Amino acid sequence: MFVTNYAEQFKAAGYGYDDLTATGYSKINGFCFTVTIDAANRLYTLRMPCRIYNEADTEKLNKELQLFVSQRRKYIRSAIYMKNTMVIVFSMPGITVDITAGVKEGTEACLYYAKQYGAVSSCQKCGNIVETDVYAMEKEVSALCFNCFSGYHSKMAEKTYKEQNTIENVPLGIIGAVLGGLTGAIIWILFSLMGMVVFIAGALSCIAGYFGYKLLGKKMSKKGVAISLIVAFVILIAGMYFSFALRVYNAHNKSIDEWNTSYSEYYNEAPVPNISFSEAFGLVPEYFSDNIDVILHDYAFGIIMYIITAVACGAQYVRENKLKSRAVRLM
């Protein structure tokens, strides 16, 4: 497995990198730049908010940008000036994952056309021609003027205040986690009745338990994360136990029925009564020790899936928490 080190690559192009939003950013000659990453499609979008000297030249500029794209197909895929922003999309050829050259080419192009058309830096939000800086605002990195930043900042402070005053409803949250955990457990039981084992049920009960708590509990704290993950896990284990009891119940009664129809008369013995489900439930521990290989094969994967998903849920919580109250100047 290899991990793309975007921070290094952006640094080589004179950019900073915000890990939380996977955005590169820079400020050159008063212009702010951001580069967002579409990793799945290997497409990178570079934006430079600016206003050209004569807005009537927009069409002319766009024609020139189109020409530029057709002439230099090396990295640039498209280039356009719209909504007071120069937008350049680039990709790297073949399996190249180093984007430094693409970032440099896109940046140079923006600066070149800015000079040609007498562009000046402008705010990404209000469009005013004022000094801008790069700010990280919750889930995005933007080039804003100080006014817009202050506006966002106070809105966010209000949101944080509201959230701090929302009380986490733990009992309702637990009910949510139980309901969520049940979805996974029920799927497990249904499939096990058909003789199938679905590992994905392990992941599903984890996710459903986590979001079930969040939904009904109104708020998610560290305590909530722990409670929801434990509750959903207990329910998944209970579901597994239940599905095993069903197996025991079916297997036992099947052999009893076979005995009764084929041999009891032959040996002149009274028919053996079927076992009840609660008896089967009690027989499970005995079967556990006898069928440990089956359990390891069928059930352990479900539990491993659960654990992997639980770790991912925890990581998601940490990430969201970091993003939540963010309002900082990056450059």
Ligand SMILES: [Zn+2]
């Ligand atoms: Zn503004």
